[in-house]
Amino acid sequence: MQRGKTIAAATIAVSCAFVVLLAVGCSPQRGSSTTSTSTSTATASTGTGLNTYAASSPYAADEPSAPTDASGAGTDSQSTTYSSEKYIEDNTPKVTTLTDGTQIQLVPNDIGVSAYRGLDFMPSYNLHYLHADKRGCNSCHADLAQTVSNMTDYDHEDLTRCAPTQLTVQQCVDCHTWQLAYISEQNAFGDMIHQIHYTNHGDAFTSESGNCWSCHYVMSNGPTSFTQQSSAPGTTYAVEDSANTGVTASSSEWQLWDVVKHSVMRGITDIPDQTAVNGSFTWNQDKSAWNQPWDYNWRGPGYYWDHDRYHYQEEGVPLDQKVFDNWTITVSGCVGKEVTFTLPELLAKAPSVDTTKGLMCTMNPTGGPFFGNFQIKAIPLSWLVEQAGGYTDQAASLQVMAADGSHEDLTRDVFTQNMNEIYIVYQISGEPLRWESGYPVWCWCPFMSAGNSWKSVSDFVFSDTASAWLPNQNGWHKQGPEWTMDGNERSNSDGFFNKPNVGYLNVKEGTVIKTGQPYTINGFAHAFDLTVAAVEFSLDGGKTWTRYDTPGVDHTRIVNWSFTFTPPADSSYVVRVRSVTTDGLVTETPQELMLVAHSS
Numbered sequence: 368m369q370r371g372k373t374i375a376a377a378t379i380a381v382s383c384a385f386v387v388l389l390a391v392g393c394s395p396q397r398g399s400s401t402t403s404t405s406t407s408t409a410t411a412s413t414g415t416g417l418n419t420y421a422a423s424s425p426y427a428a429d430e431p432s433a434p435t436d437a438s439g440a441g442t443d444s445q446s447t448t449y450s451s452e453k454y455i456e457d458n459t460p461k462v463t464t465l466t467d468g469t470q471i472q473l474v475p476n477d478i479g480v481s482a483y484r485g486l487d488f489m490p491s492y493n494l495h496y497l498h499a500d501k502r503g504c505n506s507c508h509a510d511l512a513q514t515v516s517n518m519t520d521y522d523h524e525d526l527t528r529c530a531p532t533q534l535t536v537q538q539c540v541d542c543h544t545w546q547l548a549y550i551s552e553q554n555a556f557g558d559m560i561h562q563i564h565y566t567n568h569g570d571a572f573t574s575e576s577g578n579c580w581s582c583h584y585v586m587s588n589g590p591t592s593f594t595q596q597s598s599a600p601g602t603t604y605a606v607e608d609s610a611n612t613g614v615t616a617s618s619s620e621w622q623l624w625d626v627v628k629h630s631v632m633r634g635i636t637d638i639p640d641q642t643a644v645n646g647s648f649t650w651n652q653d654k655s656a657w658n659q660p661w662d663y664n665w666r667g668p669g670y671y672w673d674h675d676r677y678h679y680q681e682e683g684v685p686l687d688q689k690v691f692d693n694w695t696i697t698v699s700g701c702v703g704k705e706v707t708f709t710l711p712e713l714l715a716k717a718p719s720v721d722t723t724k725g726l727m728c729t730m731n732p733t734g735g736p737f738f739g740n741f742q743i744k745a746i747p748l749s750w751l752v753e754q755a756g757g758y759t760d761q762a763a764s765l766q767v768m769a770a771d772g773s774h775e776d777l778t779r780d781v782f783t784q785n786m787n788e789i790y791i792v793y794q795i796s797g798e799p800l801r802w803e804s805g806y807p808v809w810c811w812c813p814f815m816s817a818g819n820s821w822k823s824v825s826d827f828v829f830s831d832t833a834s835a836w837l838p839n840q841n842g843w844h845k846q847g848p849e850w851t852m853d854g855n856e857r858s859n860s861d862g863f864f865n866k867p868n869v870g871y872l873n874v875k876e877g878t879v880i881k882t883g884q885p886y887t888i889n890g891f892a893h894a895f896d897l898t899v900a901a902v903e904f905s906l907d908g909g910k911t912w913t914r915y916d917t918p919g920v921d922h923t924r925i926v927n928w929s930f931t932f933t934p935p936a937d938s939s940y941v942v943r944v945r946s947v948t949t950d951g952l953v954t955e956t957p958q959e960l961m962l963v964a965h966s967s
């Protein structure tokens with residue numbers, strides 16, 4: 368059993384004498400309430416055990432004696448933190464050891480944290496009243512990405528693939544709240560989750576003691592924010608910065624436990640000044656540790672080839688070299704002259720680049736898994752355009768077209784600016800493309816979101832008109848009054864859900880780390896068409912942020928960062944991370960990670 372508190376040597380009882388001291392000490396302030404004062408004094412001094420808590424406490428072991436004079440007051444061992452092996456065991460949150468040896472503790476230790484009753488055998492607030500160990504999606508589903516990806520009645524896109532991030536319910540909410548064209552019903556996630564638990568799986572849910580509070584926290588609505596208890600008894604309470612916790616004045620009182628838990632559990636230490644934890648930061652834009660990109664597997668009628676590719680991949684259909692050998696790429700439309708090459712001709716004649724480039728899905732929720740920097744072998748489109756004699760003044764858009772005629776378009780300003788960064792990719796991580804990556808070729812546009820990187824590409828058509836259909840995807844806009852589906856870009860009315868995107872890699876909520884030893888958290892940041900300028904960390908609930916600049920970021924690759932800090936004491940710490948672009952755009956939903964430091 369892990370413990371967050373130094374245990375005092377002796378086992379000490381909660382005694383009647385202690386009650387006497389409190390009652391007497393308080394009586395002068397109680398004004399006319401003499402009856403109750405004298406009653407409690409009488410009760411305590413007779414030692415009848417009517418103080419039921421003390422008498423029935425399973426932890427009481429000895430009867431401390433009252434001090435003989437004032438100088439003895441407060442020196443009795445009862446005035447030091449109470450300690451009973453059983454008390455500590457009953458009030459210490461569980462630590463689970465995963466198969467890889469990582470220890471996880473989802474609830475902070477809070478023995479002795481209460482400012483008012485820190486020295487007594489009071490039950491853990493987190494465990495006894497909040498039932499924090501029985502709340503939140505992860506109290507029943509160890510891994511939400513697996514829960515969703517393994518649903519038997521719906522073939523959800525696989526959220527376990529690609530980057531090793533931990534899926535949070537906030538990420539479900541990001542994707543499921545407002546996604547015109549991607550999600551059929553807007554703002555309907557809650558009702559769907561209610562039906563899944565109360566109707567589809569009602570018996571299983573109630574047999575696990577599931578109820579409203581398993582997922583929700585209902586707060587008494589304050590004017591603009593709510594308070595967080597500081598962990599050290601006697602220190603002042605901190606007021607959360609509502610802008611950074613997702614808790615706003617207009618929020619419903621019904622919050623998701625997982626979204627507010629770091630602000631309502633006791634035992635989390637705030638650190639405003641990161642020099643106290645020796646914070647340090649490094650970053651690079653190297654290839655990711657994983658070798659293959661995700662696939663969204665659109666299977667609707669408008670995405671005929673995606674449907675086929677998905678099934679070839681699922682069913683293990685072998686790649687066919689003939690497809691590669693006979694594949695042609697044509698550049699046509701508003702160009703000097705139309706040209707067509709087979710892939711073998713291109714490999715023989717055109718320059719091939721071997722480089723690292725990044726892609727991120729336009730709807731990747733903040734902190735989500737759909738991104739990476741990959742080693743690609745590719746033919747630059749610019750070479751083919753040169754062979755075609757360049758594009759003319761009439762070229763208004765570039766249709767990046769798949770062999771089935773579907774296309775995603777780049778507007779003239781975008782393709783002129785980025786012509787040298789458009790790649791016809793034929794190998795990823797030294798291997799031919801997989802079916803689901805668009806075998807034999809996938810056009811990469813790493814200067815914007817992956818939505819424009821069209822698979823199984825066969826044609827580049829310079830058109831004299833600009834299509835209204837989703838050109839230039841660069842992150843997911845929030846719902847706003849000016850929202851529009853046409854025009855050259857979705858309107859930037861109310862900011863983005865996911866730009867700049869930022870998150871953690873290879874670390875789980877509640878990871879147990881060592882007190883006094885540096886711990887390194889890894890993560891990523893990316894801003895699609897914009898450029899990441901800095902990554903910022905807060906260890907005090909979003910009140911203060913420490914900024915680490917990332918000068919010279921190449922926005923066609925993901926930023927990999929590492930943040931190291933040394934937890935000063937046995938406690939829980941919540942690290943919040945957000946990113947900032949060179950244009951000053953700040954991550955809408957900072958990502959939160961609780962780490963629990965133990966000495967042993």
Ligand code: HEC
Nearest residue numbers: 503504507515518519536563568571572575576577581582
């Ligand atoms: C008290 C336990 C409990 C909590 C808390 C809980 N679930 Fe569930 N959930 C269940 C049970 C039981 C099922 C039925 C299937 C099973 O046994 O896994 C289920 C099923 C699901 C399914 C459907 C799986 C399928 O195969 O159809 C999804 C999706 C899901 N939960 C998501 C969530 C999310 C998101 C949260 C947090 C907002 C959450 N659950 C919280 C117990 C819980």
Ligand code: HEC
Nearest residue numbers: 511512515521523536538539542549550551552730731732
């Ligand atoms: C990357 C975005 C994304 C994330 C993250 C995501 N979903 Fe989805 N989900 C979708 C899309 C897109 C659909 C299809 C919606 C449609 O057809 O309207 C979908 C469909 C579903 C469906 C089937 C119901 C339907 O709309 O047909 C369920 C259930 C579901 N998601 C649950 C979840 C849960 C629970 C989570 C989090 C644990 C989650 N999803 C996370 C994008 C996402």
Ligand code: HEC
Nearest residue numbers: 540556557558560561564577578579581582583619621623
């Ligand atoms: C398995 C998890 C789960 C359980 C159990 C559950 N809810 Fe929810 N509830 C959700 C999710 C998820 C949402 C959507 C939150 C969002 O979209 O931000 C939601 C949304 C809501 C909302 C809307 C809140 C808002 O801010 O708009 C209300 C009200 C609500 N639930 C009430 C209840 C009640 C009452 C119960 C018990 C009868 C209950 N819920 C049980 C998961 C759950």
